[in-house]
Amino acid sequence: MKKFEEKTIQSETIFRGKVVHLQVDEVRLPNGKTSKREIVKHPGAVAVIPVTKDNKIVFVEQYRKPLEKSLIEIPAGKLEPGENPITCAIRELEEETGYTTNELSFVTSFYTAPGFSDELIYIYITDELKKLDVPKDADEDEFVDVIELTLEEAKQYVLEERIHDAKTNYAILYLHALESRG
Structure with a gap:
């Protein structure tokens, strides 16, 4: 046992x-x-830490009904049954931001709320972004604005609770650690 x-x-x-x-x-x-x-x-989810050539992080702002407010988050989405997390990560990046990539690196995975849920989220990072010529259609019930911030701006948004979810806070902490290592 x-x-x-x-x-x-x-x-x-x-x-x-x-x-x-x-x-x-x-x-x-x-x-x-x-x-x-x-x-x-929950079937699981993926999230992407997208970093542009000029070292900005691509976020999306969207309304979160359970919270009754908008949050600024890294792009993310739900896995479809049997879907490969990398396939999902690229799809969500394209649908939510208008960017794509051929280079994703696995960062980590973690349970989002193990006290009551089995959701496992996979986090990837890329600094090889390419703007899509024709943006993909977002889900019909999803409305987002794309926001690009420096790491310092993102840290300030955390303090202001404009960034206030675990996956995005993790992403900022991860980028901060990378920056600190030089």
Whole structure:
């Protein structure tokens, strides 16, 4: 038995949506007692840290309904079933920013909210951007503005909470670390 493992006794899907599914599991705890776990099932996501030739980071600003406000974020999107993360990363970069690339480097992956969700996000970086001659159509329910910022400007946006999500904060921290190494 894995340390602290919770054994599923029963699992019930209570909602199937376009983006997530919600299930409630009854589990046996390591001490033998039982408890309920509400779990958001998510297919996973990708995000790209796009850096231009003049060393600006390409962000998108979009409205986030759960927060009732707009955030400035690195381009990102949901994986389709069976989709390769690199394929998804290029698609999202093209749809959201009008840029493409042939060079993506894997940075890391992490769970976004492991207390209630299984979403795993893959982060890539590129400094080999090419503007598309004909921009790709964004998803019909997605509205974004493209913003290019220096690393210093992005850090200020973090302080102002205009950049306020984990993946984008991670991206800025990562770029700051690269810059500090010289």
